[in-house]
Amino acid sequence: MKFKLGQKVNYKRISKKIEIDQKYWEFDDFKEYEEKTLKRRELVYLDKEIIGYIMGRRNLVFNTVFEAIEEEGSYLEPGAEWVKIKRQEYGFAYLVAYTMGKTDYVLEKDLRGVN
Secondary structure, three states: OOOOOOOEEEEEEEEEEOOOOHHHHOOOOOOOOOEEEEEOEEEEEEEEEEEEEEEEEEEEEEEEEEEEEEEOOOOOOOOEEEEEEEEEEEEEEEEEEEEOOEEEEEOHHHOEEOO
């Protein structure tokens, strides 16, 4: 079901961004050219159902696939290991306002229209 701008909706689950810190960049557990997937968003259930209004639709990154590579003859450091982004997996979520200045990203399947 497509939702329209300004439509009143109910939801109980949101998509929340996961903050990334230095612990994800440990090279010890990477093998050269091995792919690892890093979740960028998590789905969080709320204590109660919230009523909000559709403000728009956004294309968000849900997963990022990394690959470790070792560059021979790097100008920075010989035999340096690098982690590069191989691809990102996107998905759509609705931006829903529930109070003045407060918004949540909600997947389409978690929204219900209110009459």
